[in-house]
Amino acid sequence: MKRVLWKISTLFAIFALPLSVAHAADPGKTNYVSIIGGSSGGSWYLVAAGQANVIKKHVPGVDATAQPGGGAENIIRVAKKEVVFGMTMSDNAFFADKGAREYRKKYPEIRAIMGGHDNPMKLIVRTDSGINSVADLKGKKVGMGYPGSAQAITTADLMESMGLRPDQDFKAQWLTPKEVAEALQDGTIDAGFIYIADPTGLIIELASRTPIKFIPLDLGKALAGKPYWYKTKVPGGTYKGIDEDYVTQGANVILITHKDTDPELVYQVTKALFEHVDEVGETHPAGKEWNLQNATRGVTIPFHPGAERYLKEKGVR
CATH class of the missing domain: 3.40.190.10 (Periplasmic binding protein-like II)
Known part of the structure; x- marks a missing residue:
C-alpha cells in the first residue's frame, strides 16, 4: 500500500498552475475563481460546473469556472493556493489534517465550506x-x-x-x-x-x-x-x-478552501450555493445533495469562518 501511495503522490505536482487566494471583488472589478472537481465528465466535475454557474449568477463581481482534478490532489492544490475552491473526500480531508496515509505532511491550512453528496x-x-x-x-x-x-x-x-x-x-x-x-x-x-x-x-x-x-x-x-x-x-x-x-x-464529498480565503467571499459563495442548490443539481442529480441537511456530514476538519458564519445563521452550527 505504501509503495502504491508513494507512486500516486509523486504525480501530484504535475498539475500546478499558480493562482492567488481570492478576496472579495472591488467595485467594478471581476474576481476570477476556480473550483477543482474530478475527472472531466464525472459527477464531481459536473457538480463543480453547477456550483460555478451559481456563483457567476448569484455572487456579484465573481466569475467562477470548474476545473478537472482529483480528490487527494485537490487538497494539495488548495493548500498551495493554486485554486480557490476544491472538492475532496471526507477521508482525504481526515488524513490531510493528520499528515497520514497518502499525505507525507500535515495540511492545517485547509478549511471546509460544506459537505455534499454521497459517493x-x-x-x-x-x-x-x-x-x-x-x-x-x-x-x-x-x-x-x-x-x-x-x-x-x-x-x-x-x-x-x-x-x-x-x-x-x-x-x-x-x-x-x-x-x-x-x-x-x-x-x-x-x-x-x-x-x-x-x-x-x-x-x-x-x-x-x-x-x-x-x-x-x-x-x-x-x-x-x-x-x-x-x-x-x-x-x-x-x-x-x-x-x-x-x-x-x-x-462524503466536501468543498474546501484555504484558511486565508477572504471570509466575505466565502460567506457569499456559501450562501449562494445553499440557497440555489436546485440550480447546482441541474448539471448532475448529485448537486441536489449539497444542502443544509448534509452540510456537516463527513466533515472532520475546521470550517472556514465565512462558511461558519452562514451555517450559524441557519442554526446548523
Missing part, C-alpha cells in the same frame, strides 16, 4: 467474468482509479483492508472512471471500481452494451476502524441488470 463504491464485473467475490480478484486485472484521485487512494486502501494488496495479489490498473467503463466493455480488465455519485452515465452506457453485475464488498473488514467511511447503498433499479439494492462502502 457509493461500485465494484463491477461482466456477468460472464466468473468473478463472484472479492477473493476471486486474485491475479486479475482490476481498474482502480487514476493516479492522485480519491478513487485511486480509496480503492487501494479498501482492497488492503479486505486482504488484497495492489500489484501483489492482483494487477492494479490505474484508470479514470471513463477508462474503467471502457475497459470493462472491451474486456481488457477483469473488474473495475467506479467511485462516483449515482446515477452515472458511465455505468448506464456500460450496462446498456454489456451485461454487468456488482460484486459485494466485505464491509465488516472494509469499515472497521474507519470513521470517515460508512455503509450506504445503490438502490436496485438504478442500473440495468442490478435489480436489488447494492449495499456498499461510502464517503
Whole structure:
C-alpha cells in the first residue's frame, strides 16, 4: 500500500498552475475563481460546473469556472493556493489534517465550506467474468482509479483492508472512471471500481452494451476502524441488470478552501450555493445533495469562518 501511495503522490505536482487566494471583488472589478472537481465528465466535475454557474449568477463581481482534478490532489492544490475552491473526500480531508496515509505532511491550512453528496463504491464485473467475490480478484486485472484521485487512494486502501494488496495479489490498473467503463466493455480488465455519485452515465452506457453485475464488498473488514467511511447503498433499479439494492462502502464529498480565503467571499459563495442548490443539481442529480441537511456530514476538519458564519445563521452550527 505504501509503495502504491508513494507512486500516486509523486504525480501530484504535475498539475500546478499558480493562482492567488481570492478576496472579495472591488467595485467594478471581476474576481476570477476556480473550483477543482474530478475527472472531466464525472459527477464531481459536473457538480463543480453547477456550483460555478451559481456563483457567476448569484455572487456579484465573481466569475467562477470548474476545473478537472482529483480528490487527494485537490487538497494539495488548495493548500498551495493554486485554486480557490476544491472538492475532496471526507477521508482525504481526515488524513490531510493528520499528515497520514497518502499525505507525507500535515495540511492545517485547509478549511471546509460544506459537505455534499454521497459517493457509493461500485465494484463491477461482466456477468460472464466468473468473478463472484472479492477473493476471486486474485491475479486479475482490476481498474482502480487514476493516479492522485480519491478513487485511486480509496480503492487501494479498501482492497488492503479486505486482504488484497495492489500489484501483489492482483494487477492494479490505474484508470479514470471513463477508462474503467471502457475497459470493462472491451474486456481488457477483469473488474473495475467506479467511485462516483449515482446515477452515472458511465455505468448506464456500460450496462446498456454489456451485461454487468456488482460484486459485494466485505464491509465488516472494509469499515472497521474507519470513521470517515460508512455503509450506504445503490438502490436496485438504478442500473440495468442490478435489480436489488447494492449495499456498499461510502464517503462524503466536501468543498474546501484555504484558511486565508477572504471570509466575505466565502460567506457569499456559501450562501449562494445553499440557497440555489436546485440550480447546482441541474448539471448532475448529485448537486441536489449539497444542502443544509448534509452540510456537516463527513466533515472532520475546521470550517472556514465565512462558511461558519452562514451555517450559524441557519442554526446548523
